[in-house]
Amino acid sequence: MFKQTRYDSERLYLKILKPNYAGEVLEYYKRNHNFLTEWEPKHPKDFYTLSYQKNKLSSEYTLFKENSMVRFWIFKKEDNKLIGNVCYSNIVMGNFKSCFLGYKLDKDEINKGYMTEAIKKTVDIMFEDFGLHRIEANIVPRNARSLKVMEKLEFEKEGFSRRYLEINGKWEDHVHFATYNDRM
Numbered sequence: 267m268f269k270q271t272r273y274d275s276e277r278l279y280l281k282i283l284k285p286n287y288a289g290e291v292l293e294y295y296k297r298n299h300n301f302l303t304e305w306e307p308k309h310p311k312d313f314y315t316l317s318y319q320k321n322k323l324s325s326e327y328t329l330f331k332e333n334s335m336v337r338f339w340i341f342k343k344e345d346n347k348l349i350g351n352v353c354y355s356n357i358v359m360g361n362f363k364s365c366f367l368g369y370k371l372d373k374d375e376i377n378k379g380y381m382t383e384a385i386k387k388t389v390d391i392m393f394e395d396f397g398l399h400r401i402e403a404n405i406v407p408r409n410a411r412s413l414k415v416m417e418k419l420e421f422e423k424e425g426f427s428r429r430y431l432e433i434n435g436k437w438e439d440h441v442h443f444a445t446y447n448d449r450m
Contacts, residue, residue, distance in 0.1 A: 350370050364402065
């Protein structure tokens with residue numbers, strides 16, 4: 267389904283990475299450890315090792331080839347710095363044609379429009395190249411920045427779930443958003 271592993275937007279390169287990028291990915295996670303902890307599930311003890319990141323990238327690349335998950339790593343064009351990722355997971359085709367969206371950005375790059383730009387471009391890729399009909403995102407209500415991204419991208423608010431996902435060891439409520447491929 268996918269024809270390429272790199273896409274461009276105005277200010278970004280969006281790349282599907284192989285294990286040879288494990289060093290850059292590890293550096294990204296180390297640099298953002300404290301910032302991301304509040305918003306992520308607890309990681310295994312070896313998460314912050316090169317071998318873990320190589321294995322994770324290898325596994326994710328296999329899932330990409332199987333069309334069941336796609337993680338676009340975000341690089342700034344101006345300095346080729348890795349600053350985050352946008353992930354489309356649990357891709358189900360058939361008559362469902364849907365998936366979940368997750369994303370994270372470098373602590374030093376927030377409020378610059380990079381995430382909005384990356385999601386806008388990758389949603390188009392998922393609709394046009396992958397043939398999806400629906401993309402769902404679930405946001406912790408206290409995450410004002412992510413709620414703003416959903417608003418800017420005009421995702422539709424669909425509902426609310428109590429204790430929906432375990433984040434940093436605590437079951438958190440989430441607001442559900444979705445966008446639809448009206449071109450189908």
